[in-house]
Amino acid sequence: xxxxxxxxxxxxxxxxxxxxxxxxxxxxxxxxxxxxxxxxxxxxxxxxxxxxxxxxxxxxxxxxxxxxxxxxxxxxxxxxxxxxxxxxxxxxxxxxxxxxxxxxxxxxxxxxxxxxxxxxxxxxxxxxxxxxxxxxxxxxxxxxxxxxxxxxxxxxxxxxxxxxxxxxxxxxxxxxxxxxxxxxxxxxxxxxxxxxxxxxxxxxxxxxxxxxxxxxxxxxxxxxxxxxxxxxxxxxxxxxxxxxxxxxxxxxxxxxxxxxxxxxxxxxxxxxxxxxxxxxxxxxxxxxxxxxxxxxxxxxxxxxxxxxxxxxxxxxxxxxxxxxxxxxxxxxxxxxxxxxxxxxxxxxxxxxxxxxxxxxxxxxxxxxxxxxxxxxxxxxxxxxxxxxxxxxxxxxxxxxxxxxxxxxxxxxxxxxxxxxxxxxxxxxxxxxxxxxxxxxxxxxxxxxxxxxxxxxxxxxxxxxxxxxxxxxxxxxxxxxxxxxxxxxxxxxxxxxxxxxxxxxxxxxxxxxx
Numbered sequence: 001x002x003x004x005x006x007x008x009x010x011x012x013x014x015x016x017x018x019x020x021x022x023x024x025x026x027x028x029x030x031x032x033x034x035x036x037x038x039x040x041x042x043x044x045x046x047x048x049x050x051x052x053x054x055x056x057x058x059x060x061x062x063x064x065x066x067x068x069x070x071x072x073x074x075x076x077x078x079x080x081x082x083x084x085x086x087x088x089x090x091x092x093x094x095x096x097x098x099x100x101x102x103x104x105x106x107x108x109x110x111x112x113x114x115x116x117x118x119x120x121x122x123x124x125x126x127x128x129x130x131x132x133x134x135x136x137x138x139x140x141x142x143x144x145x146x147x148x149x150x151x152x153x154x155x156x157x158x159x160x161x162x163x164x165x166x167x168x169x170x171x172x173x174x175x176x177x178x179x180x181x182x183x184x185x186x187x188x189x190x191x192x193x194x195x196x197x198x199x200x201x202x203x204x205x206x207x208x209x210x211x212x213x214x215x216x217x218x219x220x221x222x223x224x225x226x227x228x229x230x231x232x233x234x235x236x237x238x239x240x241x242x243x244x245x246x247x248x249x250x251x252x253x254x255x256x257x258x259x260x261x262x263x264x265x266x267x268x269x270x271x272x273x274x275x276x277x278x279x280x281x282x283x284x285x286x287x288x289x290x291x292x293x294x295x296x297x298x299x300x301x302x303x304x305x306x307x308x309x310x311x312x313x314x315x316x317x318x319x320x321x322x323x324x325x326x327x328x329x330x331x332x333x334x335x336x337x338x339x340x341x342x343x344x345x346x347x348x349x350x351x352x353x354x355x356x357x358x359x360x361x362x363x364x365x366x367x368x369x370x371x372x373x374x375x376x377x378x379x380x381x382x383x384x385x386x387x388x389x390x391x392x393x394x395x396x397x398x399x400x401x402x403x404x405x406x407x408x409x410x411x412x413x414x415x416x417x418x419x420x421x422x423x424x425x426x427x428x429x430x431x432x433x434x435x436x437x438x439x440x441x442x443x444x445x446x447x448x449x450x451x452x453x454x455x456x457x458x459x460x461x462x463x464x465x466x467x468x469x470x471x472x473x474x475x476x477x478x479x480x481x482x483x484x485x486x487x488x489x490x491x492x493x494x495x496x497x498x499x500x501x502x503x504x505x506x507x508x509x510x511x512x513x
Contacts, residue, residue, distance in 0.1 A: 023326075029316045057301050114293060129407045132407050
């Protein structure tokens with residue numbers, strides 16, 4: 001098997017201008033990634049240090065194998081939530097068993113993605129429609145945001161659905177830790193302001209420094225403000241990532257979900273950035289191989305599953321990233337932090353990490369898409385809302401399952417009931433058009449002309465037959481039926497049999513086909 005390494009091609013035409021952009025972007029994203037990685041590890045139910053572990057080797061592997069020079073791979077909120085909700089049912093959050101399963105999960109995700117890339121199965125993600133993805137993402141963002149309320153207000157709240165968490169906060173309102181809440185709200189305001197002023201401003205780093213300063217100089221840790229405390233230094237040790245294989249059956253559905261959701265998020269942002277650059281092409285199957293290899297390799301160094309992130313990729317692009325070297329520079333900055341700087345995170349408030357997560361994910365709530373679908377396509381709006389509501393009140397895994405079922409159901413429906421147009425003649429011309437879309441067309445009362453806008457095969461053959469019979473029952477004057485077949489590129493045996501049966505049936509009614 002020939003291994004494609006796009007990074008080699010990027011280096012063949014490397015120059016000083018590229019280095020300037022890569023260095024600027026690598027340092028900017030690296031500074032952003034350190035607090036974000038720690039925050040997303042906390043969201044996943046892991047100690048914060050594991051967010052830094054997941055921000056080293058996976059970035060380097062993707063930089064070598066990925067086809068998007070700007071895609072910033074690493075921990076992301078959506079995948080972190082899936083880890084927490086999925087593995088959290090098998091082990092206690094933060095326990096040694098939980099950590100082992102999360103690392104084992106990275107191997108499984110990597111193997112699934114790598115295999116999909118090798119066997120060129122990237123097209124499978126096309127079976128999830130855009131309204132379904134938007135609905136799922138919007139609700140998942142809400143779930144992630146609400147899951148961080150306990151850190152933002154300083155109150156211990158049990159895991160649960162969004163409405164259960166909201167009720168718990170209201171019931172425990174008197175126990176809210178005011179210094180924690182103030183730090184969290186200040187962090188949110190500063191993060192939003194930094195993003196609006198200039199996306200290159202490292203807002204997460206600023207709020208981390210602010211939070212550490214406030215806690216240290218005001219002694220807020222003595223006022224029950226929860227802090228990160230000891231963050232072990234040094235590079236991650238090499239581990240055997242395969243946990244107890246008895247968990248394989250329970251972990252596989254979670255791994256499959258993360259593989260698809262992670263790839264969807266990654267390819268969506270990679271394609272969006274690609275549209276701004278004409279010098280390269282994002283290849284979905286190679287992206288699967290790169291992400292798979294990143295997850296497999298990272299697992300041996302205690303990383304949990306990673307993928308491409310929206311916000312960091314946008315910053316990476318705006319800061320001038322030209323090649324995968326930018327990601328390697330980001331990884332080197334994280335490695336330096338692990339070696340020399342982890343002790344400085346002792347006084348970092350959990351509320352700051354919660355604020356970073358909440359600001360990052362609430363941008364994924366797609367109100368504009370919901371409004372657009374309501375105005376343009378009510379059926380897609382229903383898909384959006386059913387997926388969103390199902391995810392919100394039933395859970396992440398259930399929401400994804402609903403989305404997949406809805407997407408496949410729509411495919412089956414559209415295949416089984418393709419568009420069939422009744423045609424009429426434009427006056428003075430030999431051109432025919434859809435009578436429901438064009439006015440003043442000539443329609444002969446004795447001739448029924450239908451255009452079938454699909455291939456004709458076993459799944460939709462009866463749709464054509466039923467439409468013709470229905471129109472004949474409504475109008476006894478019809479003596480001829482014409483099927484305009486320019487869109488029918490092939491027939492299978494079921495379609496041929498249907499046509500013969502239809503011809504026989506119409507002949508008995510003295511109608512010519």
